[in-house]
Amino acid sequence: MQRKRDPVERADDGSTDLYDVATWEPRSPIDLVACVVYNGISYALQSIVIAVALAITVVLLAQPAFLVFDEPFLGVFFGLSVVPAALLAAFIWYTDITTNEPLGLLVATFVLAVLFATLAAVVNSFLSPWFDLLPLIGGVLFFYVVVGPVEEAVKLLAVRFFAYRSDSFDAVIDGAVYGAVAGLGFAAIENALYISMEVVQAEAGLFAAATGITTVRALVGPGHVIYSAIAGYYLGLAKFNPQYAGPLVVKGLLVAAFVHATYNATVTLGRDVIAATTALPEGLALVVYVIGFNLVVGYYLYRKIARYRRRYRAAEVDGRDSPSPELTEFDPPKQRQQR
Known part of the structure; x- marks a missing residue:
């Protein structure tokens, strides 16, 4: 969006210095001090937020850490619980038809x-x-009021803190990639906490308890990736449509929070309905419902990414003298930059 200009600046032919009249950039010592103070406050607030989150994280992860120290096999279950979510996040990263995102930002x-x-x-x-x-x-x-909005907001905040501000965030689809990675991080710590609590509460059979809860958390993890990738996609739209940035971010959060809350509110009922109508065991009925729900919501995300990819390819074709053969969906295009 073009920068708005004061009437004095619009009327000027460029020959007049309008510093401190209608334009401004840091020149004087007090200007530089103002910039330093502003940047200091901004970075200080970010540092405080990160420090508080780090302190809470250390406290919450103390129990899983002690459990892994006593029972090293639990570390394997922590890792296995995020495999499906990691594979889904990797797939979303792969579908980014523009450029590779820096590993450091991911x-x-x-x-x-x-x-x-x-x-x-x-x-x-x-x-x-x-x-x-x-x-x-x-x-x-x-x-609907707390879990969905709060969890999706903190995942989007993880994207907004650094990645969003980077020059590497140079396409709408990058928002979905970083959102998926944020969902993976959220799923990783949530799974570790759930598994550790289940193991602590188990009176006997730690291996059986860990296996059961790990299976459940492995199913839940991809949902976090999908929800935050949706919110991230709209964050990408917001970056390149600054005049509507606020509503776009809110829309992404509303959609992500709604589907997240809907899953939480219906998963038990859905499991029971499937078990009652198909005579499947409750455990298998839960698997069917969770996978089905994730496929439906994932298809919504897939359509957005697929449409972006089609338009990106069309834009590349329009910029060349001779178009290349059309590629099948999600085939790695030869025209992809840096990939």
């Missing part, structure tokens, strides 16, 4: 998502008892 987004996930855990834990006071509808309201 890692930073993952780590920030891990840290900020603990902020969501604190908020959820603090507000949950208040919703428990509401009979019948309290749990459902909690999912």
Whole structure:
């Protein structure tokens, strides 16, 4: 969006110095001091947020760390629980038809998502008892008012902190890539916490308990990747449509939070309905429902990415004298930059 200009600047032919009249850039010592103070406050606030999140993360991960120290096999289960989510995030990264994203930014987004996930855990834990006071509808309201919005917001914050500001974030689809990585980070720490709690509460058969909860968390993880990739896609749209940035970010969060909360609110009912109508065991019915839900929501994300890829290819063809043969969906195009 073109920068708005004051009437004095618009009327000037460029021959007049309008510094401190209608334009400004740091020149004087006080200007430089102002810039330093502003940047200091900005970075200080970011540092405080990260420091608080880090402290909470250390506290929450203390139990999983001690468990792994006593029972090293649990570390394998922590890793296995994020394999499906990692594969899905890798697939979304692969579908980025523009340029490779820097590994440093991907890692930073993952780590920030891990840290900020603990902020969501604190908020959820603090507000949950208040919703428990509401009979019948309290749990459902909690999912739609707190869990969905808060968890999707902290994942998007992980993208917004660094990746969004980078020059490497140079295409709308990059938002989906970084959003998927943030979802992976969130799933990783959430899975570790759930598995450790289940193992601690198990009276006997730690291996069986770890296997069961790891299977469940492995199914849930891809959902986090899909939800935050959707929100991230709209964050990408916001970056390149600054006049509508606010509404676009809100739209992405609303969509992601709604599908996230809908999953939480319906997963038990969906499992029971499938088990009752198909005579499947509850465990298998849960697998069917979770995979089915993720496929439906994932198809929504897939269509957005596929449409972007088609338009990107069309734009490349329009810029050349002779078009190349059309590629099948998600085949690696020869024209892809840096890949």
